[in-house]
Amino acid sequence: MPPAIVAEGLTKYYGDTPGIIDLDLQVERGEVFGFLGANGAGKTTTIRTLLDLLHPTAGRARILGMDSHRDAVAIHARIGHIPGDVTMYEEMTGRELCRYFANLRGIDTGPEVERLAERLDLDLDRRIGAYSSGNRQKVAIVQAFMHRPELLILDEPSTGLDPLMQQEFYAMVREARDEGRTVFLSSHILPEVERVADRVGVVRASRLVAVETVEGLKAKARRHIQIVFSHRVDPGTFAAVDGVLEAHPSHDGHGVDLVVEGSLEGVMRVASGFGVENVISHEGDLEDAFLALYNDHDA
Amino acid sequence: MTRSVFGHTLWERRRAMVGWTLGGVALAAFLVVFYPTLRDGAAEFQQLLEQLPSGMLDAMGIDPATFVTAKGYVEAELYNLLGPVLVIIYAVQLGGAAAAKEEHDGTADLVFTLPISRASVLVQKVAAGAVLLALLVATFLVVLLAGDPLYGMGLRVVGIVGINVALYSLGVFFGSLAFAAAAWSGRKGLGAGLAGVVAMLSFLLDGFAQIVDWLGWADRITPFDWYLRGDPLSNGAGPWQLFLIGLALVLVAAGTVVFESRDIGVARNLPRLRFGRRRGTASTSSSSWMLGHVWSWSVWIRRRSLRWWIVSMAAFTSLILSVYPSVRDLGGDQFGQLIEAYPTELLAVFGITDPASALEGPGLVSSRIHGSIGLVAVLVLGIGFGARAIAGEERAGTIDLVLTGPVRRGRFVIDKAIGLVATVTVVVAAGILAPMLVGAPLVDLGVTAEGMIAGNLGMILLVVLYGSLALAAGAWTGRPGIATGIATVAAVAGHLVNGFGAFVDWLAPARRWSPFYWYAGPKNPLSQELGWQQPLLAAVALLLVVVAVVGLQRRDVGV
Numbered sequence: 001m002p003p004a005i006v007a008e009g010l011t012k013y014y015g016d017t018p019g020i021i022d023l024d025l026q027v028e029r030g031e032v033f034g035f036l037g038a039n040g041a042g043k044t045t046t047i048r049t050l051l052d053l054l055h056p057t058a059g060r061a062r063i064l065g066m067d068s069h070r071d072a073v074a075i076h077a078r079i080g081h082i083p084g085d086v087t088m089y090e091e092m093t094g095r096e097l098c099r100y101f102a103n104l105r106g107i108d109t110g111p112e113v114e115r116l117a118e119r120l121d122l123d124l125d126r127r128i129g130a131y132s133s134g135n136r137q138k139v140a141i142v143q144a145f146m147h148r149p150e151l152l153i154l155d156e157p158s159t160g161l162d163p164l165m166q167q168e169f170y171a172m173v174r175e176a177r178d179e180g181r182t183v184f185l186s187s188h189i190l191p192e193v194e195r196v197a198d199r200v201g202v203v204r205a206s207r208l209v210a211v212e213t214v215e216g217l218k219a220k221a222r223r224h225i226q227i228v229f230s231h232r233v234d235p236g237t238f239a240a241v242d243g244v245l246e247a248h249p250s251h252d253g254h255g256v257d258l259v260v261e262g263s264l265e266g267v268m269r270v271a272s273g274f275g276v277e278n279v280i281s282h283e284g285d286l287e288d289a290f291l292a293l294y295n296d297h298d299a
Numbered sequence: 300m301t302r303s304v305f306g307h308t309l310w311e312r313r314r315a316m317v318g319w320t321l322g323g324v325a326l327a328a329f330l331v332v333f334y335p336t337l338r339d340g341a342a343e344f345q346q347l348l349e350q351l352p353s354g355m356l357d358a359m360g361i362d363p364a365t366f367v368t369a370k371g372y373v374e375a376e377l378y379n380l381l382g383p384v385l386v387i388i389y390a391v392q393l394g395g396a397a398a399a400k401e402e403h404d405g406t407a408d409l410v411f412t413l414p415i416s417r418a419s420v421l422v423q424k425v426a427a428g429a430v431l432l433a434l435l436v437a438t439f440l441v442v443l444l445a446g447d448p449l450y451g452m453g454l455r456v457v458g459i460v461g462i463n464v465a466l467y468s469l470g471v472f473f474g475s476l477a478f479a480a481a482a483w484s485g486r487k488g489l490g491a492g493l494a495g496v497v498a499m500l501s502f503l504l505d506g507f508a509q510i511v512d513w514l515g516w517a518d519r520i521t522p523f524d525w526y527l528r529g530d531p532l533s534n535g536a537g538p539w540q541l542f543l544i545g546l547a548l549v550l551v552a553a554g555t556v557v558f559e560s561r562d563i564g565v566a567r568n569l570p571r572l573r574f575g576r577r578r579g580t581a582s583t584s585s586s587s588w589m590l591g592h593v594w595s596w597s598v599w600i601r602r603r604s605l606r607w608w609i610v611s612m613a614a615f616t617s618l619i620l621s622v623y624p625s626v627r628d629l630g631g632d633q634f635g636q637l638i639e640a641y642p643t644e645l646l647a648v649f650g651i652t653d654p655a656s657a658l659e660g661p662g663l664v665s666s667r668i669h670g671s672i673g674l675v676a677v678l679v680l681g682i683g684f685g686a687r688a689i690a691g692e693e694r695a696g697t698i699d700l701v702l703t704g705p706v707r708r709g710r711f712v713i714d715k716a717i718g719l720v721a722t723v724t725v726v727v728a729a730g731i732l733a734p735m736l737v738g739a740p741l742v743d744l745g746v747t748a749e750g751m752i753a754g755n756l757g758m759i760l761l762v763v764l765y766g767s768l769a770l771a772a773g774a775w776t777g778r779p780g781i782a783t784g785i786a787t788v789a790a791v792a793g794h795l796v797n798g799f800g801a802f803v804d805w806l807a808p809a810r811r812w813s814p815f816y817w818y819a820g821p822k823n824p825l826s827q828e829l830g831w832q833q834p835l836l837a838a839v840a841l842l843l844v845v846v847a848v849v850g851l852q853r854r855d856v857g858v
Contacts, residue, residue, distance in 0.1 A: 014565060015563075036554055048564070050565075051408075051411075051412050052411075052412075053407075053408060053411055053562070053563040053564065054562045054563070054564075055560065055561075055562055059373070062857065072416075073414050073415065074414070075417050076412050076413055076414040076415075077414030079412070081408070081409070081412040083408035083409060083412075085405060085408075087405030087406055088403060088406060088409065089307075089311070089404075089406060091311065092301075096301055099301055100301035100307055101413060103301055103302045104304065104413050104414075105304065105412075105413060105414055106301070140409075143409070274627070280441070
């Protein structure tokens with residue numbers, strides 16, 4: 001069975017402006033691949049090129065073993081897609097929209113649509129124009145999953161969902177993987193990708209700078225944490241701990257700000273001796289979280 | 300209706316379809332009902348026609364044998380101007396939307412990742428547009444078939460069918476042109492606008508080519524010529540109408556091919572028009588000023604299309620002025636006699652309420668610019684602006700951003716109204732008034748200074764009035780489509796009441812209430828006086844803006 005996605009030197013320019021440059025990437029069957037990058041890094045351009053919405057300036061892509069441009073219709077029959085910027089026919093209800101798209105796919109997805117809507121707590125009988133953006137996102141999820149496609153290509157799919165619904169959505173992604181289906185999802189949120197993906201590709205400034213397993217990523221990613229103690233603790237105590245890159249006193253006195261690479265285990269072991277009141281983990285911005293990866297690449 | 304892209308496209312347009320169909324029936328029925336009035340005064344007119352030189356009659360598209368017959372009436376009233384205008388406006392909208400509405404609405408990424416080829420999606424959309432257009436033309440067909448025996452018109456069935464097939468083929472041609480341009484650019488507005496400009500120019504070329512020597516080459520190459528060639532109202536449709544359909548198919552095929560190779564969601568644009576200013580430097584400071592107010596923003600956001608509006612209108616005005624000497628020299632006294640004896644009901648639809656003045660410079664220019672196609676074009680601009688000013692921002696969701704800033708709702712509406720005034724003024728001043736000021740002395744047009752001011756100021760005020768009506772309707776309903784519909788119906792009604800009120804006794808009192816009468820007066824806009832009329836137009840427009848303010852303040856935005 002050919003890989004789910006193969007990109008070879010895939011390049012897309014808008015005039016002089018680069019979208020994605022020279023992307024080489026392989027996504028295997030049955031994995032969840034996270035495509036991570038800041039806003040404007042090239043995630044959506046890549047996805048839209050894979051889907052034949054954009055024509056590559058150079059290079060090519062094969063989806064499920066077929067040419068992304070020449071065999072676009074055959075590919076589209078076997079994939080599900082959530083666009084990055086979800087707008088839909090405002091005059092239709094969610095149910096009508098799903099029925100319309102099912103009709104265009106030439107299949108009956110009625111029961112699956114009901115099941116998915118129930119799972120996401122979505123009322124299918126209201127006009128899409130009257131939905132909140134979260135509910136609109138749920139409709140987008142339902143239409144992408146309803147025909148149980150072999151490959152799901154999802155552009156920032158959890159946008160607008162509340163935390164409970166995000167959990168439900170991640171569960172759906174994992175179930176799809178467990179059934180042997182493939183998921184390619186883009187995100188700019190590291191914890192989200194950590195939670196669901198098997199492997200992660202990181203894109204910055206139109207180039208793929210790293211492909212890592214999630215374990216490898218966790219080992220390399222830097223995070224900022226603040227530990228608040230019941231009394232003053234010398235930051236120097238942590239300076240020598242495994243993985244700690246920086247240690248400073250907090251502004252409010254009773255805490256320590258740390259920059260840690262990889263596991264927090266060593267830090268926690270030391271901290272537990274001092275009466276920890278609170279641990280605050282800052283997600284930090286993506287640039288920072290991936291400094292390690294980028295540095296590897298640049299070197 | 301959601302079994303296919305075809306069905307879905309029809310379903311999406313169901314409301315507009317009802318509006319267009321009712322409008323088509325109303326217009327055709329209106330004209331048929333007035334036929335007996337014309338017939339009763341016909342004999343004298345026909346005698347006069349027969350004394351005229353045949354060259355002149357050709358130039359006017361008049362066949363003396365048939366002119367005062369039902370055939371001549373129907374042709375002049377419905378199929379020479381009004382029918383084509385309506386059908387083409389509808390067709391270019393449908394064509395532009397078929398190619399680029401999904402991209403405009405942001406739904407393209409969903410549709411074009413379904414297992415249907417791009418070509419299939421587009422062809423289904425074109426087919427749906429073709430059906431909708433056919434429904435509009437079918438209203439004329441049905442009304443004429445029904446009215447013919449009722450009013451003793453004596454038309455041939457093959458002719459009634461033929462002329463409507465011809466009208467349909469004309470619409471299909473321009474719709475396909477809009478489709479091809481929109482498929483190339485990814486912009487439905489650009490497609491519709493480009494096709495509209497081509498339609499306007501080819502209409503004029505066709506009209507003037509027969510009169511003006513140096514335009515003779517253009518005689519047989521305009522779609523308007525092909526549309527009526529072979530006299531479809533007598534003989535049924537023939538090869539030339541088939542030719543138009545054939546061209547349309549070529550355009551649809553070309554548009555589909557171009558679309559296949561396009562990046563979806565990445566729009567192409569026409570080259571930018573810039574007036575005497577280099578890129579960079581100055582534009583930064585001027586755009587920061589333009590971004591300082593809601594009203595100037597509303598103009599700024601349309602800057603590209605406005606440049607095209609101005610250039611098109613200026614070309615149009617210049618063309619009409621340049622042929623004026625030829626038209627004047629051709630006619631002489633006989634022409635004047637003809638116009639005076641012209642069945643006045645015929646002229647009414649064209650807004651010519653004083654036939655005697657129709658041959659003078661002001662009357663002639665009015666009959667093309669200030670009272671006809673030119674006015675229609677600027678009305679389309681003004682009503683479009685008004686309808687989208689509030690309701691359009693509401694649909695796009697941007698109104699929430701603006702109204703949650705430190706902008707009061709009343710101020711927001713007033714700014715939009717000022718933007719409307721500014722937009723219409725710029726287009727009329729630069730596209731019509733400026734070329735007239737240059738051209739009128741050159742061709743000895745004979746428009747007085749007062750007429751020049753009254754005609755152009757009046758045009759601005761009239762368009763602002765109907766634009767304000769669209770603004771108010773948009774503020775009360777939040778729906779741009781409904782706002783456009785209300786203002787369009789009101790404008791057509793005002794126009795017809797003014798025209799027919801000049802000749803039909805029972806309509807005469809109503810005429811004085813028509814804004815078109817305030818604008819054009821008893822003769823024509825360029826012979827109008829300065830007086831109470833212009834302040835009245837402004838006052839009504841202002842009243843409508845107040846209505847809009849109240850409407851937006853009372854309503855839940857976005858519901």
